[in-house]
Amino acid sequence: MHHPHLIPSAALEEDEDDDSKKVPLFRRYETQGVIRQISFYLSGEIGAPIHYTDLLYTLRSTSESDIVFLHLNTQGGNFDTGLQIINNIAASPAHVITILEARAYSMGALIFLAGDELIVHDTCQLMFHNYSSALIGKGNEQQAQVMASGKWFEKVMRHVCMPFLSAEELERIFRGEDIWLDTDDIRRRLHRIQQGLPTTVPRKPRAKKSE
Numbered sequence: 001m002h003h004p005h006l007i008p009s010a011a012l013e014e015d016e017d018d019d020s021k022k023v024p025l026f027r028r029y030e031t032q033g034v035i036r037q038i039s040f041y042l043s044g045e046i047g048a049p050i051h052y053t054d055l056l057y058t059l060r061s062t063s064e065s066d067i068v069f070l071h072l073n074t075q076g077g078n079f080d081t082g083l084q085i086i087n088n089i090a091a092s093p094a095h096v097i098t099i100l101e102a103r104a105y106s107m108g109a110l111i112f113l114a115g116d117e118l119i120v121h122d123t124c125q126l127m128f129h130n131y132s133s134a135l136i137g138k139g140n141e142q143q144a145q146v147m148a149s150g151k152w153f154e155k156v157m158r159h160v161c162m163p164f165l166s167a168e169e170l171e172r173i174f175r176g177e178d179i180w181l182d183t184d185d186i187r188r189r190l191h192r193i194q195q196g197l198p199t200t201v202p203r204k205p206r207a208k209k210s211e
Contacts, residue, residue, distance in 0.1 A: 033065055034065075035066065035067065038068050038069070038094075040058075040068070041073075042111070044074060045075060046081050052081055052084070056084065059091070059094065063094065064094070066094040067094060068097070070097070072099065072112055073101050073104070074107075075108065077106070078107070081107075085111055086111060089111075096117075097116065098111065098115030098118055100112050100121060100124045102121075103126075104125075106127065109128050110157075110160045113164055120186050123182075123183060124186070126180070128179045129179070130153070163193060164199060166198065166200045
């Protein structure tokens with residue numbers, strides 16, 4: 001007569017231990033990162049670079065997971081300071097969001113355009129114009145300074161403002177014209193840039209009056 005094969009309880013415990021020691025078919029790991037959100041408010045006139053070292057250092061020392069918000073309400077100011085802020089925005093590992101909260105004129109407008117992401121509130125203004133400076137020194141030194149500063153300014157404007165401003169608009173600025181844009185104009189231009197379209201329609205040449 002065939003008897004069922006009985007397994008001692010000790011052997012069963014050994015088999016269970018063996019199963020528990022088997023390597024799983026996959027392993028799951030999870031990490032949680034901390035996203036820092038840092039806000040700076042550029043209000044009033046932009047002063048000397050020494051006053052912005054905290055902002056500049058923060059832009060340089062952030063990580064790729066950080067977000068830096070620059071809230072703008074400024075009439076512009078020091079060109080060197082603004083350019084240093086723009087260069088540090090470009091070099092920052094963080095995602096930099098510039099927020100137009102009221103107005104940004106002159107260098108303030110350029111800082112606004114330098115952000116990785118641009119946000120504009122209702123009833124805001126941008127204004128672009130040519131630079132102004134005070135000259136010292138002999139006449140030939142002043143002339144050389146004017147030429148060098150003019151070329152530098154034009155290069156910065158083309159690098160930062162295009163394609164938001166057209167080449168034709170930049171030429172108007174270099175000739176001394178001011179360009180004002182409100183929230184509707186700004187949003188329309190940003191939308192057209194996202195679509196890969198030019199932001200402005202070229203002006204048609206004026207028809208000559210017949211004599």
